Amino acid sequence: MKSIYIKSLAVLLFPTLFSMPMLGHTSDQKDTQWSYIGETGPKYWGDLGTENIACKQGLNQSPIDIKRTFDARLPSIKFDYSMLIGENIVNNGHSIQINVHKGGLIKLDGKDFFLKQFHFHSPSENMIDSQSFPLEAHFVHASEDGELAVVALLYRPGPPDAALDVLIKNLPMNVGDKNRLGAKDLEFLERSKKIKNYFRFNGSLTTPPCTEGVRWIVSHSHPSLSRMQLNAFQKALKHPNNRPIQPINARTILR
């Protein structure tokens, strides 16, 4: 099992993002091999290479336990995925990731952030009042100047989510597997609406190189998924893929 984790390369998790200058990570750099267990697990990510220094020295790391929050009357966030076209669904050994061509957009701080990919963690990475959730989706957006915004959806146990079924039907079960997505496979995603209630804080990528300066938006609404749906994701993931909770330090969590 271990060799499977080690074989998996960081570059597969954020292929689009790694090419961005803000991450200081170019394609000719050797990627650190990391995993979720043992000597290449989260505790040691910061020691696996100088590019991962933020994993151990950063003060604004993700995920966090969302506990003390401040009511800042945050404005609704508009998102528009109406033109979204999916590319493929990949099992990269760290996560199940859906890469998208283009057509997904959120507006934050007067800036456009474009959806690059979304992927899943089980159990959830972020917690709310020390409560973990069975599944967490991360919608990773980037602005034209390379800033990142992640929208997190935490799933609670309950009735099945019809939207997830389309992905489950296409789940690549083995590391390295990839399935093409048809034009209609992302139709289940809510196409446009406002995210009204959410937590907001500064954080980082939850995987090496743990780059900081990421705007985190954690939605208050929790879609549900069934035991069977969760089993399907966990079977494909092969192992828990949640980084442990990181210290809040001087950060403020707004709601």
Ligand SMILES: [Zn+2]
């Ligand atoms: Zn993630």
